[in-house]
Amino acid sequence: MADSVFECRSAGITLPLRSGVRPIIADISLELKSAEFLTIVGPSGTGKTTLLRMLGGLAPPTSGAVLVRGEVLAGPPEGVVIVFQDYANALLQWRSVAANVAFGIERTMSRAQCNERVRDALNLVGLLDRADDFPWQLSGGMQQRVQIARALALRPAVMLMDEPFAALDAMTKAGLQDELLRLRDQTKVSFVFITHDIEEAVYLGDRVAVLNGSPGRIEHIVDIDLPFPRDQITTRQLPAFLAYRYDLHKAIGHA
Numbered sequence: 001m002a003d004s005v006f007e008c009r010s011a012g013i014t015l016p017l018r019s020g021v022r023p024i025i026a027d028i029s030l031e032l033k034s035a036e037f038l039t040i041v042g043p044s045g046t047g048k049t050t051l052l053r054m055l056g057g058l059a060p061p062t063s064g065a066v067l068v069r070g071e072v073l074a075g076p077p078e079g080v081v082i083v084f085q086d087y088a089n090a091l092l093q094w095r096s097v098a099a100n101v102a103f104g105i106e107r108t109m110s111r112a113q114c115n116e117r118v119r120d121a122l123n124l125v126g127l128l129d130r131a132d133d134f135p136w137q138l139s140g141g142m143q144q145r146v147q148i149a150r151a152l153a154l155r156p157a158v159m160l161m162d163e164p165f166a167a168l169d170a171m172t173k174a175g176l177q178d179e180l181l182r183l184r185d186q187t188k189v190s191f192v193f194i195t196h197d198i199e200e201a202v203y204l205g206d207r208v209a210v211l212n213g214s215p216g217r218i219e220h221i222v223d224i225d226l227p228f229p230r231d232q233i234t235t236r237q238l239p240a241f242l243a244y245r246y247d248l249h250k251a252i253g254h255a
């Protein structure tokens with residue numbers, strides 16, 4: 001497909017154990033389109049992180065294939081960045097916020113260009129006034145925004161996010177969800193966003209894929225036909241939102 005960024009064709013990962021092997025994910029067939037927000041939801045231990053690492057070129061499929069812009073994936077693909085759940089360990093504590101954001105680009109461009117990119121990225125996440133702080137002087141939500149800014153400074157085509165808001169309080173989480181949707185509008189970045197929070201998956205997603213079982217398989221992919229811009233209060237009260245939420249809970253086995 002012309003505007004497809006990622007395509008998984010019956011991709012799976014089976015890892016060797018000391019005795020025998022362990023299938024982690026199996027038969028993953030999935031497509032990510034340009035500027036799409038795809039959320040993947042599933043219980044703990046179903047292989048969500050493994051699937052994201054596979055897309056990021058960090059864990060090669062042992063069966064099937066993963067294509068990025070039509071080419072078989074071989075290592076971390078150009079223009080694809082990963083944002084991790086654990087922001088505290090992802091940031092360099094001895095570097096200022098600006099220097100953290102510059103980390104991935106400072107060796108590839110002039111100082112002036114780099115400074116401009118850093119400013120743009122910090123502006124996008126609303127942290128321009130914290131450029132000189134150190135990570136430990138920021139709240140958890142702000143630290144996660146720094147990690148997102150560092151990813152944005154690379155001007156990625158795709159952001160792969162592994163439960164990035166799982167450790168944050170509900171209000172901070174809601175604010176960052178809206179920031180991501182705004183970023184998608186402004187930058188046309190494609191997102192693969194992993195979560196175990198069904199409501200978060202529905203609120204953010206153009207589509208929601210359900211990963212379940214052992215080995216983890218994509219059991220359903222649901223188109224989320226809710227209007228944009230989404231709103232934390234009104235969207236979450238829509239009958240259609242509640243219906244998606246109910247159906248996904250049932251699919252995962254909670255209802």
Ligand SMILES: Nc1ncnc2c1ncn2[C@@H]1O[C@H](COP(=O)(O)OP(=O)(O)O)[C@@H](O)[C@H]1O
Pocket residue numbers: 015022024042043044045046047048049050051
């Ligand atoms: N390198 C590895 N070797 C063996 N088993 C692993 C490895 N990495 C992950 N697993 C196993 O794969 C399963 C899925 O892990 P993971 O992808 O982290 O799931 P999730 O992110 O959904 O919680 C777990 O049972 C985990 O123990």
Ligand SMILES: [Mg+2]
Pocket residue numbers: 048049050162
């Ligand atoms: Mg995980």
